[in-house]
Amino acid sequence: MRVVAGNYGGRNLKTLDGKLTRPTGDKVRAAMFSMIGPFFEGGRVLDLYAGSGGLAIEAISRGMSSAVLVERDRKAQTIILDNIEMTKELNKFSLLKMDARRALKQLSGPFDLVFLDPPYAKETVGNDISSLDSLQVLSDRVIIVCETDESVVLPDSIGEFEIIRQKRYGISKVTIYERGDHD
Known part of the structure; x- marks a missing residue:
């Protein structure tokens, strides 16, 4: 796996062996960013289920200013720290070594881009957004x-957030929410 584009484009990212973190593959990550950007002029990123940290690192590579990554698994935390080290811009990243529920109580915003790729998406995504x-x-x-298994059906709206785009990539589905009144 590698960073697809931007300042860190082409650099390798470490991932955990096994199915624990389900890293977002290069093709899905490239497609995801073409749906939302693909490049940015600043802003803060939150990756609530960071895994290897690839999504947040890709966002910083493409112009976001800073990222908060949340990961509870110790092996994954080590991989994230290695991947952040690769960027040589450690000051742009903050890793919260805890589960998402605990992290939600400690976050301070505002965040301009949020990645949600929870292990049990159907039960979690709506609650996380709320x-x-x-x-x-x-x-x-x-x-x-939001990145989920293709079989997960997310609601068209969650509070004032509405799906603006949704696309399948193999066994993954990417769903993008924005506020309904964002004209």
Whole structure:
């Protein structure tokens, strides 16, 4: 796996062996960013289930200013730290070594881009979006990118957030939410 584009484009990313973190493959990551960007002029990223950290690192590579990554698994935390080290810009990243529920109580916003790729997406994505919104840590123009198994059906709207795009890539589905009143 490698960073697809931007300042770190082409650099290798480490991943965990096995199915624990299900890293987003290069092709899906490239497609995901073409759906939302593909490049940015600043902003803060939250990756609530960071795994290898690839999504947040890709976002910083493409112009986001800083990222908060949340990961509870110790082996994954080590991989994330190695991947952040590769960027040579450690000051742009903050790793919270805890589960998402605990992290939600400690976050301060605003976040402009949020990645949600939870292990049990159907039960979690809606609650995560609702929690983030109620905590008022999302910017007015936040983009929320959810990666799930293709079989997961997410609601068309969650609070004031609506699906603006959804696409299947093999066994993965990418769903993007924005606020419904974001004109």
